Amino acid sequence: MFWKEKTLTEMSDDEWESLCDGCGRCCVWKFEDADSGEILYTDIRCRLFNDATCSCTDYLHRSTLVPDCMEIRKLEDKQFSWLPKTCAYRLLHEGKPLFNWHPLISGDQESVHKAGISLQKKTVCGEHLGEEDIVHHIVDPDV
Template sequence: MFWKEKSAAEMSDDEWESLCDGCGRCCVWKFEDEDSAEILYTDIRCHLFNDNTCRCTDYPQRTTIVPDCMDIRTFSDQQYSWLPESCAYRLLHEGKPLFAWHHLISGSKDSVHAAGISLRKKTVCGENFTEEDIVRHIIDPDEADA
């Protein structure tokens, strides 16, 4: 249970990367409502995101290929709010425990999908969308399986 014993700065790269639950929620387009400051999620995915596996198809080069892709390890305190409330990185940053469905707890990488947390097979590729189109793709990721 290294995540309980180490800070993010103390974790090895492998430990840090193993925290990702594979939900895919960080790989969809999102924006901040100007009035409420709420983070709004869409079902529009990054073109590097594999909708079947919920993984990036070129993870090592992602920030070079997709300039808007963010390296969570370099986040400021405020940027963590852009991550889903269920995200292990956000939970640990906020001093909260991982959920029982997280693979480091459950022992299965499929538990995120079984729990209905992931966006596997629920996204569309992010190409050629107008601003009006994007608004029609706003989702509540917590109701993705409803």
């Protein structure tokens, strides 16, 4: 249970990667409210997000292909609030335990989908959406 014994910065690359539960909740279009600074999530998927598998189709090159893809390892403390409240990185950063559906706890990679947490088959493509449509796609990332 390395996640209980190490801080995020102490984790190896493999440990760090295994913390991602594969929910895909960070792989949608997001906007920062200019007044409140709040991060607004939509259900519009990133162009690299595969809605069926709930995964990135080019994880290795994601930062180059999608410049605003969040590099979580480089986030500053105050930026962890940009992540969904269920995100393992945010939970550990806030000193909270992982949920029972997290694959590291359940031992089942599918448990994040079975628990209804992931965005598998819940996103839409933004390619043909107009600016005026986007407001209708704002969602609560933690529901």
